[in-house]
Amino acid sequence: MPGERRGPVGWESENPYYEGRKHPEPTVCERCGLVYRDGHWQRADSVPPEAHRSVCPACRREMDRYPGGYLFLRGEYWPRHWDEILNLIRNQEAQAQLSRPLHRILWVEPHDGEMEIATTTAHLARRLGKAIHSAHKGELTIHQPKGEPLVRVVWQRD
Template identity: 45%
Template sequence: MNNRKDRLLQEYIHDPYFTKEKYHDPSVCERCGVVFHEGIFQWIEPPPPNAEKMVCPACRRIEDRYEGGVVVLEGEFLQTHKDEIINRIKNVEEEEMAYRPLERIIEIKEEDGKLVITTTYEHLARRIGEAVHRAYKGNLNFQYPEGAKYIRVHWER
C-alpha cells in the first residue's frame, strides 16, 4: 500500500460570500427574493411563510462590487451592433438565473470603446462570452487566473 505524505493536495478555493454555517431552511433574501431551500438557492413564488430573512451571496457580491468574472467586448462590429449584443447578454443572464439564481450581472459599462460586463460568478461570464461568439463569431479568449475562482473573457471582432 502506497502511503505517501508528499503528494500535492488541491486546496479548496475559498469564497468569502458563502458562509460556513448553513442558512436556515427555508431562508429568503430580503433584497432579491431568492429562497434557500433543501440545500440550494432557488426561485420560489411565493416564498415560504416561515422563511427566515437574510441577504444572499449574490446580493452581497453586487453590493460590495466583488466580481467573479469580467467580460470585455471590443471591435468595430461591437460599435455597430451594441444594442443587439447587450440584449443578447441580458437574455443569457435571464436564462442562467433561472437555473443558477446567484449568477448575475453586476454592471455593464462602456470604457474606451469597449463593453465591460462584470458578473457575480464565473459561469455567467463564460456563458456570455460563448453566446456572443456563437452568434457573431470573432475571437474569443478565456483566462482563469491560477488559484482563483475567477474568469476573464475577451471577445473581439
C-alpha cells in the same frame, strides 16, 4: 496556497459569495426574495413566516460591486452591433436564471473604447462570451488562473 484546488484555505466557508455556503433552511434573502431551500437559492411564490433572514450571494456581490466574472468586448465590431449584442446578453442572462437565479449581470459599462460586463458568477461570464463568439465569430479568450475564482473573458473582433 500549494495543494489547494479551489482557492485559498477557508475560501469556501469564509467567502460570503460562495454559492455552496450553507444557511439554515428556509432562509429568505431580504433584498431579492430568493429562498434558500434544499441546499440552494431559488425563486419562491411565498416565504414561510418562520424563514431566517439573510442576503443571498448574488445580492452581496451587487451591494459590494464585487463580480465573480468579467466579460470585455474589444475591437471595432461591437459598437456597430451593440443593440444586437446587448439583446443576446440579456437573453442569455434570462435563460441562465431559469435554473440558477444567482446568475446575474451586475453592470454593463463602457471604458476607454471597450465594454465591460460584470457578472455574479464565472459561469455566466463564460456563457455570455461563448454565446457572442458563436453568434458573431471573433476571438474569445478565457483567463482564469488555477485556483482563482474570478474569471476574465475577453471577446474581440475588429
